[in-house]
Amino acid sequence: MHLICKRFSIALAFAAAVAFTAAAQAQNKEYTPSVGQEGKDVIWVPTPNELITKMLDMAKLTPNDVHFDLGSGDGRTVIAAAKRGTKAVGVEYNPDMVELSKRAAQKEGVTARAEFIRGDIFETDFSKATVLTLYLLPSLNLKLRPTILNMKPGTRVVSHAFTMADWEADQTESVEGRTAYLWIVPAKVDGNWRIEGGGDVAFKQTFQKLEGNSGGKAITNASLRGDAIAFSVDGRDYSGRVSGDRMEGSVKGSSAGKWSAVRVK
Numbered sequence: 314m315h316l317i318c319k320r321f322s323i324a325l326a327f328a329a330a331v332a333f334t335a336a337a338q339a340q341n342k343e344y345t346p347s348v349g350q351e352g353k354d355v356i357w358v359p360t361p362n363e364l365i366t367k368m369l370d371m372a373k374l375t376p377n378d379v380h381f382d383l384g385s386g387d388g389r390t391v392i393a394a395a396k397r398g399t400k401a402v403g404v405e406y407n408p409d410m411v412e413l414s415k416r417a418a419q420k421e422g423v424t425a426r427a428e429f430i431r432g433d434i435f436e437t438d439f440s441k442a443t444v445l446t447l448y449l450l451p452s453l454n455l456k457l458r459p460t461i462l463n464m465k466p467g468t469r470v471v472s473h474a475f476t477m478a479d480w481e482a483d484q485t486e487s488v489e490g491r492t493a494y495l496w497i498v499p500a501k502v503d504g505n506w507r508i509e510g511g512g513d514v515a516f517k518q519t520f521q522k523l524e525g526n527s528g529g530k531a532i533t534n535a536s537l538r539g540d541a542i543a544f545s546v547d548g549r550d551y552s553g554r555v556s557g558d559r560m561e562g563s564v565k566g567s568s569a570g571k572w573s574a575v576r577v578k
Contacts, residue, residue, distance in 0.1 A: 343413070343416065344409040344410075344412065344413050346386070346387060346409070346410060346413065352384075352406060352407060353406040353407075353433070354384070354406075354434075354449070354450070354453055355384065355449060355450055355453070357386055357407075357410075358448075359386060359387060359389060360389070360390060360448050360473050360491075361488070361489070361491065362389065362393070363488050363489060364473060364488045364489075364491050364493060365389060365390050365393045366393065367486055367488045367493055368390075368446055368471040368473065368493045369390075369393060369394060369397065369444075369446075369471075371469075371471050371484055371486055371493060371495045372444045372446075372469040372471050372495065373469070374394060374397055374399055374444055375397070375398075375399065376397065376398035376399055377443075378399050378400075378443045378444050379399075379400050379402075379441050379442050379443050379444070380394040380399050380400065380401040380402065380442065380443070380444045380445075380446070381401075381402045381403075381404065381439040381442040381444070381445050381446075382394070382401065382402070382403045382404070382445075382446045382447075383404050383434040383437075383439065383445065383446070383447050383449065383457070384404065384405065384406075384434055384447070384448060384449055385403025385404060385405045385410075385414060385429065386403075386405060386410055386414075386448075387410060387413055387414060387417065388403055388405075388410075388413065388414025388415075388417050388418060388427070388429060389417075390403070390446050391403040391414065391418070391427050391428075391429065392414075392417060392418055392421050392423055392427055394427075394444075394446075395418065395421075395423035395426040395427040396421065396423060398426070399426065399444075400426050400428075401426060401427050401428070402427075402428045402429070402430060402439075402442075403427070403428070403429045403430065404430050404432050404433075404434050404437045404439065405429060405430070405431060405432075406431070406432065406433055406434075407431075408431050411429045411430070411431045414427075414429045415429055434449075434453075434457070435456065435457070440464060442464070442468065443465070443467070443468055443469070444468070444469050444470075444471070445461065445468065445469070445470045445471070446470075446471050446472075446473075447470070447471070447472040447473065447475075448472070448473040448474065448475075449472070449475060450475060451475045451476060451478065454472060454475055454476070454477050454478075455477065455478055458477055458478075458480065461496075461498060462480075462498060462499075462520075464498050465498065466498055466499060466500035466501075466539045466540040466555065467497060467498060467539030467540055468497070468498040468539075469495060469496070469497055469498075470495070470496045470497075470498065471493055471494065471495050471496075472493065472494045472496075473491065473492075473493055474491065474492060474493075475494075476494055477494075477496060479520075480496060480520045481520070481521075481522075482494040482495055482496055483495050483496055483497050483521065483538070496521075497521065497538055497539045498539065499518070499520060499521040499537045499538070499539065500537065500539065500540045500542070500555035501518070501555075502516045502518055502523065502537065502542065502555055502560070503516055503517060503518035504516060504576060504577070505576070505577040506560070506574040506575065506576055506577060507574060507575055507577050508527075508572060508573070508574045509572070509573050509574065509575070510572075511572070512527050512528045513527065513528070513577065514526075514527040514532065514544075514546070514574065515527070516532075518537070521536075521537045521538065522535075522537070523535035523536065523537050523542075523544065525544075526546075527546045527547065528547070530546055530547055531546075532544045532545065532546045533545045533546070534550070537555075540554050540555045540556065541553075541554060541555075542554070542555055542560060542562075545566075548566045549564050549565065549566035550564065550565045550566055551563075551564050551572060552564075553572065553573075558575060558576040558578075559573065559574070559575055559576070560573065560574050561573035561574070
């Protein structure tokens with residue numbers, strides 16, 4: 314009886330040791346993603362490092378920016394942004410990818426500037442971003458588009474491979490057969506504006522494209538880039554900045570000087 318108990322105890326100890334060893338090995342084995350693996354909304358295909366460099370260059374990323382990468386995968390874009398001194402945040406649904414990204418950021422010495430959030434890109438608040446990077450399907454870009462267009466004017470958005478449908482890109486670049494698109498979120502100027510000390514201007518806006526008229530005369534040379542606006546009418550060239558329901562700047566022509574306008578509601 315004692316012999317049986319002793320053998321049973323030895324067997325239990327051996328089984329426990331085997332289980333502990335297997336658990337330790339599993340814990341020490343790093344997760345390795347596979348190109349083409351299924352995700353929540355898309356399969357995972359990494360963006361080449363050369364294209365990441367081009368995308369961040371197109372966005373003119375600086376340490377003063379706040380960068381969000383939506384669908385950050387293995388974290389390479391976030392890490393590249395953090396290496397430029399930028400506060401960068403990756404949003405990724407796959408928890409294994411999030412942990413992989415954190416380990417990679419630690420190896421690269423950028424954990425102070427690189428943050429990874431396990432979350433759904435459609436439920437995560439990225440409104441503080443001044444730069445967004447994407448590698449999503451066109452349908453997902455379109456789903457995000459209303460949110461992006463409500464972001465602060467001047468926010469830069471760079472997408473690998475896929476467009477925003479009829480919202481034309483402000484810049485397009487290619488690297489080794491892969492394409493990146495840049496959009497700059499435009500201010501909202503559609504509607505009627507009253508130039509103080511002058512006439513009214515009616516703008517018709519389609520994303521960053523403007524047309525309109527003032528006193529029956531069509532405006533020309535109209536442009537809108539972020540919050541920077543410019544247009545010409547009746548021999549005067551206006552340029553300035555838009556801030557909510559007000560715009561102001563300088564005017565050249567028959568009455569050179571400063572100008573301002575308020576939205577007429």
